[in-house]
Amino acid sequence: MDKKHLIRVSKRLSRHLRHAPGDIGVTLTPDGWVDVDTLLAALRRNGLPLTRAELDEVVEGNDKRRFAFDESGLRIRASQGHSVDVDLALPAAIPPDVLYHGTVSRFLDAILHEGLRPMKRHAVHLSATVETARTVGARRGVPVLLAVDAGEMAAAGHEFQVSANGVWLTAAVPPEFLRRLP
Ligand code: HQG
Secondary structure, eight states: OOHHHHHHHHHHHHIIIIIOGGGGTOOOOTTSOEEHHHHHHHHHHTTOOOOHHHHHHHHHHOTTOOEEEOTTSSEEEESSOOOSSOOOOOOBOOOOSEEEEEEEHHHHHHHHHHOBOOTTSSSEEEBSSHHHHHHHHHTTSSEEEEEEEHHHHHHTTOOOEEOTTSOEEESOBOGGGEEEOO
16 A cells, blocks of 8 residues: 555544544444444445455554554554543553653643643643654644653652553643743
């Protein structure tokens, strides 16, 4: 599959596995899974015929490993980023001392005042490296980088989870745990 098509399919999967399963008539389990056969049939009905081998290629070739199969290989879900109501049932994880968040200057006043909020998603997304945070911020403009004192947050009782593809998730980050990086 050429790269352009791979990206196109990946975007469709993101849409249906994170935000709008109903658009193609599928339902996610409470923890976000859908049967691969059901998904492929629904995509086919909606103008995107895809074989299982091609789906494997998209899952494997995805730059951020956004999707994962379950152990049986019969179900698939998005590893993070949902706006629909799912509980991924990820175990609580101990974060590194510092995590990072990339944003843009137009959000900065609000963020430093009220902290990071999940906005349309289920959790605030934090990165383990400055580089990743920069890439996340750059989706919206000139990136502004924030360091999150995750160790202190955890010590204060905030819970963290890490998704299958290495994105750190937490419900919200109060402003006292945020520092702007130069
Ligand atoms: C901002 C992509 C005002 C926040 C990425 C961000 C990531 C606030 C935006 C993943 C705010 C939300 C998530 C507050 C946060 N006031 N603005 N209090 N709190 N914001 O897309 O972190 O390609 O939901 O800074 O790579 O940008 O989809 O979150 O700019 O991993 O796999 O509100 O999405 O991954 O935007 O990105 P998003 P995000 P995928």
